[in-house]
Amino acid sequence: MTTRIPGIHHVTAISGPAQANVAFYTGPLKQRLVKKTVNFDDPGTYHLYYADPKGSPGTVLTFFPFADAGPGQAGPGMASAYAYAVPAAGFDALIADLKAVALEVSAPSLRFGERVVTVKDPDDAPVELIESATATDMHGFHSVTLWEREPDKTARILTDVFGYEAVGSEKLNGVERLRLKAPGAERGNIIDIIRTDAVVRGRPGKGTIHHVAFRARTQDEQHGWQEALARVGHRTTDVIDRQYFNAIYFREPGGVLFEIATDPPGFAVDEPEATMGTKLMLPPQYEPIRARIEQVLPKLTVAS
Template sequence: MNTLINGIHHVTALASDAQRNVDFYVGILGLRMVKKTINFDAPDVYHLYYGDEGGSPGTILTFFPYAGLTRGRKGGGQLTYTAFSIPTASLSYWMDRLAAFNIPYAGPYQRFNESYLRFEDYDGMGVELVANNEDTRPGWDNGKVPAEYAVRGFHTVSLNEFRIDQTVSLLTEVMQHRLVAEETDRYRFQAGAGGSGTYVDVLFTPKDVRALQGAGSVHHLAFATDTDDTQLAIREELLTAGYNPTQVLDRNYFHSIYYREPGGILFEIATNPPGFAIDEPIAELGTSLKLPEWYEPRRAEIESGLPPIVAEAK
């Protein structure tokens, strides 16, 4: 079988304040804002994309910041922690940096022979930094966080599940993932060629409270596929397996299908092309508000209703 899924494409979450969200992910974590656009389904709300210099699949964390949104609750049926990859030599740098910005963190902890830090953003979203020397993706030098210490992209995501058997079946029998490690009640699956950005950790947490969605909650997890054809092929696999994926939706920068995994987490399959440079040069990514063509006639109205934001590293 051809490779249909080759890792994580992006993670999308909810926030309560656009500027504070930018301050955390650009200002403190040193990610690049690669696209400033709107929620295509709710044009009065930003859709903010952060990632590496070019917005590569596997580095992209996105947010819908709904002003004043009530905070969510971590629990079962949810992606609870999004882990980024950092070089091993940068672990102490990040401990010092988080402390300098008064971001409480826990760790370093050990898991699967890797060290990691755990903390939360301003809305309570779970974030981890995993130190490893196997990730060869370049870091982005934003002028504040040196490239040699910079976040490389995703490492893994943690899915808390009340039951895992059906979720594991979906990942391994339909979505081409392989079990590569297990530790207590954590099972690590890998897609494609493996390595940082291809891992999904499934946690068996039967005593969890049920998650509540809100600010700080992950809305969905998107997996990467190479082309429209491979997306359609995985869609057929999902239909055959009894799932109910949506029709293909045009998200301007990728094409998407969505479906629920058995534990209730919303999954997406997103195409790698056309990418974020389709409507602005890489050097200018994230510097101006980009709208899909069908919203351009309403630009003045949409811009007037969005709060101004400034993206700069601290």
């Protein structure tokens, strides 16, 4: 078994109406909709996947869009933000493009020496864009931020079990930020953990992150992570078939829901790579009621 997690596989969040979500992420954010399927536990709800053109691990952002969802609020025990790595050569141009379509972009600030700006999606979720000297496109994750009351407990899982390394810390406006990095140069290999004295209570809802998924390159690696976590007192779920990867879940000490997802089989397992995301793909158990599902789900238009 590999002794280190290589980085993030995907991030899953909750949104409001699906069309507004699609328009934003395939439009100004320039991500590809690589899979249009349903929530396996609620087939009357979409599960939308955005990524690079191939649906590569480390680029995948997924949403459960609930049209009637109330607004959420990030707080301790939740993942509070995800960040894309933007090539330095295109960073200023991307900001200009976002402003040109009337999106409000925060003033740039420095985080561990890199410029970062924030833009809000249609559900007021913060989407961070970080200037990166190593990024080659605008699809890969740079990092995910976790909000913890006791960062040390979470950091120990990431370092002692997953193999991340603490590479620095900084404090800005009363918020302490610890940076952990998985060795290597895989996309999405950074986890930031913040702690703040502000009294905030988290509330799931639209605009919040549901869970963070880490990568297992193979099924054998995933089994190995189950065993490694059990040895330190963290039992995971059984392996769950999510059609495009197998998943196991557990809650880390601070309360964030963590998943470990396998790289295979990938998003081209049930449709050609060239046309991924154009058709509604259903798991086998829902094919007999496809007509009923398609009648309930709203039609979606992807930005051209």
